Amino acid sequence: NAGVMQNPRHLVRRRGQEARLRCSPMKGHSHVYWYRQLPEEGLKFMVYLQKENIIDESGMPKERFSAEFPKEGPSILRIQQVVRGDSAAYFCASSVLSSSYNEQFFGPGTRLTVL
Amino acid sequence: TQLLEQSPQFLSIQEGENLTVYCNSSSVFSSLQWYRQEPGEGPVLLVTVVTGGEVKKLKRLTFQFGDARKDSSLHITAAQPGDTGLYLCAGFGTGNQFYFGTGTSLTVIP
Numbered sequence: 001n002a003g004v005m006q007n008p009r010h011l012v013r014r015r016g017q018e019a020r021l022r023c024s025p026m027k028g029h030s031h032v033y034w035y036r037q038l039p040e041e042g043l044k045f046m047v048y049l050q051k052e053n054i055i056d057e058s059g060m061p062k063e064r065f066s067a068e069f070p071k072e073g074p075s076i077l078r079i080q081q082v083v084r085g086d087s088a089a090y091f092c093a094s095s096v097l098s099s100s101y102n103e104q105f106f107g108p109g110t111r112l113t114v115l
Numbered sequence: 116t117q118l119l120e121q122s123p124q125f126l127s128i129q130e131g132e133n134l135t136v137y138c139n140s141s142s143v144f145s146s147l148q149w150y151r152q153e154p155g156e157g158p159v160l161l162v163t164v165v166t167g168g169e170v171k172k173l174k175r176l177t178f179q180f181g182d183a184r185k186d187s188s189l190h191i192t193a194a195q196p197g198d199t200g201l202y203l204c205a206g207f208g209t210g211n212q213f214y215f216g217t218g219t220s221l222t223v224i225p
Contacts (some may be wrong), residue, residue: 031211035215041218042201042203042215042216042217043158043203043218048211055210055211091158093213095213102163102207103146103148103163104148105160107157108156111155
């Protein structure tokens with residue numbers, strides 16, 4: 001049973017370009033969470049999605065950032081017109097929620113470098 | 116937002132020593148997870164605790180969930196260099212959200 005997959009693992013973009021980060025959740029998981037992490041820091045929540053729905057995007061900047069989780073295919077985190085401050089590691093996690101026991105499993109992350 | 120504070124933020128100890136990491140909040144969580152993250156990798160789930168007062172052991176690691184389900188601790192016995200990493204706690208709370216602690220960076224010196 002494959003774990004959470006993310007690609008690419010490393011992404012280099014120049015200022016003003018677009019970055020697309022992909023996340024395939026674990027089989028059977030319908031909840032996806034995206035986080036951002038700067039070096040030596042903890043995880044910062046960005047967005048929580050279920051299939052075809054954005055549940056909570058309170059941690060995601062209103063401009064340039066968007067996320068989707070279509071009925072078919074991976075979840076996508078899209079950053080338009082990247083700036084140097086967007087350089088970070090971006091992690092996605094998936095979960096299957098039950099009434100009493102909930103766990104998240106993380107992918108290996110995408111390290112975005114903006115030149 | 117349900118905040119989780121971890122302490123200490125940084126910890127550097129000699130191999131063989133014991134240590135405890137704390138995860139505290141004023142909020143109640145239905146469950147709490149502990150993760151370890153190594154450089155360049157994603158966090159790896161170590162354990163989930165659900166019941167107030169619950170204690171779980173994973174080899175030399177002991178995890179405890181507070182009676183009121185607001186706090187947790189991670190105790191490592193006889194630390195080894197392989198224990199080095201960033202330890203994160205996360206509580207499952209309102210809005211089906213996982214609220215992450217601030218992290219504890221552990222270095223075990225051989």
